[in-house]
Amino acid sequence: MTADLAPWIIAGMPFPVLLIDRTERVLAMNSSATQLFGVAGAGRHYITVLRQPALLDCVEEALRLRQARKVRFLTTEVTREATYEVVASPLGPDGGAGVVVVFTDVTEREQMGQIRRDFVANVSHELKTPLTALLGFIETLQGPARDDAAARARFLEIMGREAKRMNRLVSDLLSLSRVEADERVRPDARLDVAALVRSSVQTLRPIAIDSGVELTHEGADAPVHVLGDSDQLTQVFQNLIENGIKYGASGGSVLVRMTQSERELAFRGPGVRIDVIDRGEGFDPVHIPRLTERFYRVDSHRSREMGGTGLGLAIVKHIVNRHRGRFRIESIEGKGSTFTVFLPVN
Incomplete structure (x- = not known):
């Protein structure tokens, strides 16, 4: 491989690549490698480009022993922490022409x-x-x-x-x-989401009565049609309402409110919004980003006592995603919580 051809060959590769010649200088590196290390290193000694000790040892051994070497490289990029699998392979018939260093993002x-x-x-x-x-x-x-x-x-x-x-x-x-x-298969059955909300409220009203909670609904009188899976959406509504009854019982009431909009910002088109609002203890909003993680709980002991598995909101999130909807959580300590599902209207 000549110095004239090397840049052209590696330029189109979608991952970082460096060519280092037998004099230990960088013969060429593509734009991905330049972006990764923040320096254009052609003509420079590889030590001044790579700098990270593990990488330097990997390249040094490949040059000295003329054998392929592999190492893991961890780095902090602008928006994330990245892990690369790095392979330094000898070049030439006898491995003495230099090494090619390839970075694979894993x-x-x-x-x-x-x-x-x-x-x-x-x-x-x-x-x-x-x-x-x-x-x-x-x-x-x-x-x-x-x-x-x-x-x-x-x-x-x-x-x-x-x-x-x-x-x-x-x-x-x-x-x-x-x-x-x-999750990636969008449901295609046309159904009345208002009827599902009413049915979920009626199903859980006995549980609410036993818990001393007044369960009411608003805005679910007229039909509102969406493309969806009836069983899965019922599971979403029942899960959220049951959570409101369990964890918001101290507030004495749970309201299920449905509103329709001709231009819902979440979809830039017609949509329906279902809010499940309780007036219970609420929780610190710091927990909100993690509430839909599997097994994450605000209060582990209390959740287990009430029979919670820590999976309910994760299931809700995936079902809403399958329906190309949005899921939002709001809460204020001492004032209650609101769990909102947005669905595009057919």
Whole structure:
């Protein structure tokens, strides 16, 4: 490879590439490499361009041993932290003509791997707690409480509650998996979202009454048609209303309000907005950016006591995304919370 051809060959490559000759000077580097290191290094010694010790060692060994070397390179770019897999490969028949250094961006792959590891850790933690409780009660019933009818009844009640909690967790995990699998497939069934809102309110009114909460709805009288999945949108509304009843019960009321706009800013066209408003304790808005993460809770202990799995809002987010909608959360400590779903109108 001649010096005249080298820049032309690497210029079109979509990832950072450097050519270093046998004198340890940069023969050529493409625009991606120039942007990555913030310097045009042609003609300069590679040490003054790369600077990072791990990269320098990688190139030095490839030049000296005439063997390919690999290293990971972490850097902070303007908008993100990036991870590169760097390979320095010898050039020429005998490997003595220099090295080519190729940077492959593996940031997304690393992030997905971390997400999977976090997910497994979270699921294991969520299942371990009720399983530990069940095992403890089983051992007690098999031993000291074998003939204690009162203790047996009390323990069986708790075991039933923990088993139901695990069942809810598994059900939500399966639901989340199905929603994520279908997220890129837009639903095409035409349905009346107002009817779904009314049905969800009616379904959950007995729970609201038992909790001492007044559950009302506004604006869901006339039909409003959207393209959607009836089961999934029902799941969204019931999830948000049930959360309002559970966590906003101290306010004594939950309002489900639906409004239609001919020009909704979220879509630059007609849309419908469904607000679920409670007057409960609310929470610090600092939590809002993370509320739709899987297993994230404002109050972990309280959420588990109420049977929450930490997956409900993550499911809501993915369903709303599938419907090309928007999901917004607002809250003020001591004044309540508002969960809003925006959907484009057909």
